[in-house]
Amino acid sequence: MRKAEDMQWSSTERQGCVVASPDGRVDEATAQAFADHLASSVTLAAESPGRKLVVDFAGLDYMSSRGLRALTLAKRQADTAGVTMALARPNAVMREILAISRYDKLFPVSDTIEGAL
Amino acid sequence: MLIRFWGTRGSLPVAATASIVQEKVAGALLAASGRSFADLDEARAFTRNELDFATGGTFGGATTCVEIAAGDPDAGDPYILCDMGSGLRSFGLDAMRRCAAGHARVYHFFMSHLHWDHIMGFPFFVPAFDPNAHIVIHSGHEDAETALRRQQEEISFPVAFDWLRAKIEFRTLKPGEVYQIGAVQVEVMEQHHSHSSFGYRFTDADGKIAVFSTDSEHKMEKMHGEADVEAFFGNADLVICDTMYSLADSVSMKEDWGHSSNVVAIDLCHGARAKRLALFHHEPVYSDADIARMHAESIRYEELTREHAPLEVLCAYDGLEVVL
């Protein structure tokens, strides 16, 4: 079983927006770390001029429902804080998972970071 | 163990309309273009083997009722049933036939909860009028008797509960206990749903395990508690799961409506190392094609997220039988 530390996370600021880049996969073992990182990224985005959080999926292999539900919790926090959220650069597997779960109806999904900003 | 699905729809019974049947016939004619059939049997074989299920068949529209056939009916083992949705009516007629052939007239019901779609079949359950029948209604709820009596009050139904001829008993079961009832061991789990609901885990003498878990919402804020659910589903040969909504709907517009999604059910079954999942409690507004699409997507999600042995994803329909 992988540990929570296996979830790598980096975040940068682009055009006044926070771009957060998780790395690895989000499953039972890493979902809590993913949720915690998301929460701090929303807080960071609330203080940024663009008040926007782009979650860059490029480094994510796949995500189970726990990761998806963590995204919903983050979106709630974001809505309260006046932050908009967008997802960018999902791989083919993640794109399918977003479609099957209908999360592509809850979040804007784009192929590039620029498209999400 | 054999599982028979008598009703698989959620919330409200539905029936195919003329235009739905015409669409199926038109689809079948198109699929058969250029073919000719010598007789009805050949045409039937084509329908069964070559048409997709949504065209040649239907998931059905009766509300939840599932039979767990365990043990040996010839040795007197009783009927085991989950819920009393409108599908119970067909079971009751079939049971009368089986009783005439010697089956014991003893019925053990296990109630997920007492919402209307899960009890509406009981007033039409013919064995309840059989003076030689013994009906035991097991429930996690203490108010099961109130619910069943109330739906047969004069304002709602012409036949009062007290006019039923069978011997009817109510027993309240508690989570954490293990009960030996008929040919199965039964365990109970409380679930998140309006006025609460209960899941049941049945184990037969061969060690085959079936879990019935419907009308259960897995709350986002309580994901840590899902370890308990996975333990309850643990190594099951079949888990029957409420998969009424998409995950997105279940966490947004339909949050707190008390239901779950295909995606969460698959994750739970993966975590539990279950062998099979039956998608269940289908949304009444879904067409057969919608349900078939949801089934195909569920199979795909299982493949994409699989880390251990494959989980077989079935889609329950009225009339489906699964041998464990």
Ligand SMILES: [Zn+2]
């Ligand atoms: Zn229901």
Ligand SMILES: [Zn+2]
């Ligand atoms: Zn219900």
